[in-house]
Amino acid sequence: MAVDGVDLAVPRGSVFGFLGPNGSGKTTTIRMLLGLVAANAGDARVLGVDMPRHVDAVLPRVGALVEGPAFSPYLSGAANLRRFDAADRHAPRRSRDHRVAEALDRVGLSHAARKRVHAYSLGMKQRLGIANALLMRRELLVLDEPTNGLDPQGTREVRALIRSFADDGTTVFVSSHLLAEVEQVCTHVGVMSAGRLVAQGTLDDFRDEGEARVRVRTPDVASAREALAGLLGDGAIEADALADPDGAVTARLGGTAPEAVVAALVGAGVRVRGFETVHASLEQRFVELTGEGFDVVQ
Incomplete structure (x- = not known):
């Protein structure tokens, strides 16, 4: 999806909900911000630093789960995390096992640490992806559909995790189409429609701007x-x-x-x-701004 006119501002320390129908350009925008794809115009700053010019200085400060986790299916969850951690030249080898165990415990996967990932459910793989983003302390966490595949209990646990990240001073950027989840956990929102950013602001101001x-x-x-x-x-x-x-x-x-x-x-x-x-609910404001639901953008 091509994007245009995305003048996005995410306050430090916020939990920012990035909303839009499927195909509206959310993931493309995230990939550009992280230096995974190149933009043909405009500029971007992540944590106050120009991207992708200084990608090597920025990415060690960012944890990300984009387009679902990808792991070696015949390695255990813990082995996969150790492998990713070893690829990070900023990660200290001496504390690796401790940090892997701590990350697995934080997402509720300690019991499955030695299980091969091919036997994980989709929700367990999603949690493992979040654990990977937590191996090192990050200033910014970028989570693309973090509750995808989770049951209600798992969704509540991820919601609590996101709040705990923010309480620790981490800025959390959550891309989602689940409005109920965004309303419960986010402080700020931005809405994409057909490749353009059509609104952004605090959650309360965003709803108050809707028709009473x-x-x-x-x-x-x-x-x-x-x-x-x-x-x-x-x-x-x-x-x-x-x-x-x-x-x-x-x-x-x-x-x-x-x-x-x-x-x-x-x-x-x-x-x-x-x-x-x-005032308008988040869903009503979304429909007012995009003129459509979540599944219809070509």
Whole structure:
């Protein structure tokens, strides 16, 4: 996927969620930032250093899991990590076994350290890839779909790991299409669409920039829909009859003040049992910005 106009800024110490539909250019951008592919225009700085000009100075400070882990299938998990560690000229040989054991323990693979990787599940291989990124202390961790193939328990463990990295002062860059995971762990987000960066900022600001909505709980769902449509337009109504004994109607506010909505409902004789103003969810903002779901970018 060709990328263009990606003016990306990742604050130090943040957990940055890099979002976009499949094929939107996320992995291509990551590969350029890490010096794995060359850009034909523009420049990039990673940890304040020009890339790829100074790749030898930057990469030892970066741990990465990009496009899934690749290991020798007939070596054990521990043997694979020792092999990768030996290839790092900055890794001290004397502490290798200790660091391998510590990395395996941190991702919950101590019990499978001696098992050959061909017998690992996809989720175990994913954890082993994260362990490889942890062999040396890193200032930046780049994780491309880190929960791919993990069961719910494994997903929670990786989520806790990411938080612990940030607590230790590491900047974490997470590429993902799992919005629920991003909402739970990230402090900042950027959204790619068709090769371009269409938005970035803190998670809270990102959601607040979306179109506000009102949610009305009422036994008079039909009357509430009619009153809201009259005030906001038919196209503003989003949902009704939610799994709620009172029923509910959700509508986009546009530029209308919430108090005007309340007045319209009361004026129409709607019995209001609950009223709240909510900002767009991460998923709603994503769809607003990209105009599509996660699987359709050609």
